[in-house]
Amino acid sequence: MKAFPTLKDNGHITTQDGMDLRDYFAAKALNGMLSTENWFGTFSQFESVEHMTSKYALEAYLFADAMMEARKDD
DSSP states (O other): OBSSOEEOTTSOEEEOOSOBHHHHHHHHHHHHHHTOHHHHTTSOTTSOHHHHHHHHHHHHHHHHHHHHHHHTTO
């Protein structure tokens, strides 16, 4: 499923170009995590930037997957 599908005048989806909805949710979750000081406090000063960023990305996709799962109930 795409986050921003293109719609025709009659409201039917005509193309599925663009960002995946899961990626959109992950980006929103990542933005929220990075704006909260508590997330920064979870990493020691000795962890590498690569490790820290991959950990943020994994956490963001866990949130995104939960949001995708929650959509199935509607």
